[in-house]
Amino acid sequence: MPGFENLPLLSPEITLTIFALLVLGLDLAFKRLKDALAYVAIGGLILAIMLTAHLFGTQGSLFSGMLVVDSFALYFKIIACLTTGLVILSSIAFMKEKTPYRGEFYGLLLLATLAITLLVGASDLVMIYLSFEFVSLTCYVLVGYLRGDPKSSEAGIKYFLYGAVTSAVMLYGMSLIYGITGSTQLTVIADNFLSPSSPVASTRWLILPAVLFILAGFGFKIALVPFHQWAPDAYEGAPTPIAAFLSVGPKAAGFAVLIRVLLTALPAYQIDWIALLSGISLVSMTFGNLVAIQQTNIKRMLAYSSIAQVGYILLGVVAAGPGTVGIMGVLLFILAYLFTNLGAFVAVVAFSYATGSDEIADYAGLLRRAPLLAAALVVFFMSLAGMPPTAGFLGKLFVFGAVIQMGQKVFYFLAVAGVLNSVISLYYYFNVVRLMFFLPAKDETSLQIPRSLVVAVAITMAMTLVMGFYPQPFIDLATRSVVTVAMLSPQ
């Protein structure tokens, strides 16, 4: 049968499926195994990362064009597995106190990872929609996981309602595209748009509304500004490790599928969507940063800060042209953002585990209570603000650089807006640093932080610094990930 000879290309997904079912099954069979299951899940993720790395450089299309495997997708698969691995590491101690249903929790996280790995490779609208819903549904459950906590349930319901509406709108947009072109395959859609003889010409005016509808779905997933309202509530109410997961995993997947749809299916309309995305990006970063300043809860602050961050990343998509480093910048930025933002959230998990509080005011005097945690937070905030020598600087350098490479006045303006926004963001990031370093603590006892959280903070902090001090291997990796997709190539 066609497609089946390429099955080895699917080995990371198959591994994730097996381990997800294994975790769910073991949880059912052995009641006392709960916390060991976290390590089984991490083992599965490490295996999946190794298989993905092994596949790097290969290319193929599977199941009659439903799924493509290329370095671009593989790059995002590694990001998804890394994210889930770190999230599981940071939830072991945290979830132990909150819920007895921990086996299912790790199983669902693995299934969410599987859904992301499918989404980043999907090259057919049917597959895109299905894996998109798979990611969303798993996330709704995970956000509302703490039944005893009304905030968690509220967050779950809000997230679900927003998600249901935006995905319905997205599906309508997809149906319009299908109705116009007669195909759900991204490459066929692109050919249909590009060939001058196709009947599509008479329906040209419908393309932009259709793209706008599809963008509503993707925008919800990555929390871009008109579709962002769920983010602060969901982050605040969700179990903190899940907030960390939401801020990185589904967002990276959303960017991957956005880039693939825009550059594979709609290159003929690049001028239109560049204008659209430039506006959204500008509004996202400005709004996110301005509202983040007023927050008193650290999870809400990080939620708004991540709305601003996706605005920066979107600049890279805007600058996705031949001869720019736009998409490469996006890849680097997302990797940097993975370590930095997860790190910041893991630090928040550690603080909230030890003190039970998420209020920014309670971070006062953290330097004396937990010096290493305070130092790590400083590194993460520097990276989020994009200061050298951290990973965040590298990401911003490439993204802003790509925008300037576009070489027109409008784009210089966008780059300047990005830099100004980074300056604004310094204010609220360093407000927390000021509290931690210079204000006295209400309670001087030192904090007890579980070992698994220490490991997670150490890994993310180390990677944030390594990417800043020694960026070459990461730049090479990102370059290799874009060259295989002709359209994305920087040459």
Add this chain to the structure above:
Amino acid sequence: MTLLQIAFLIISAVTILAALGVVVGRNILRNALALILAFLGVAALYLLLEATFLAAVQVLIYVGAIAVLILFAIMLTERLMKQERATNEQWWVVLVASALLAAILIFLVGAVEWQVTPTEIGGDPIANLGRALLTTYVLPFEVASLLLLMALVGAIIIAREREEA
């Protein structure tokens, strides 16, 4: 006017009236019953279009499963059963929004030159569907089963009794 057209008009009228009954009626249980009628009307429309399989699925899933689930949910929720009159203060907002949506949908159906398959698809529709699900669409088919498994586990976790930690 042919017999088919007369049947179409009657069925559409019943469907639209039933759908109106779902949103206008004040008793939530009656709304749910009207919903069943609307679903059945849609199934009959599918039959008129000779989409027999779609009609069967519509009856099985929408009438059989979803409507019954809604009825169960209403009857098992004491607060809803006691509530005699369901009111909605924002009905005019909904009216404007749905009128707009209907206008856009009707306009788009007529205004766009949609792509149509030039050849007629022959053969048994169910056999064709089965073959497509296990060849071209085998990956979405399998992924959908994992999605359902996830949804089951997730639903149990969310709907369980309060945890005893």
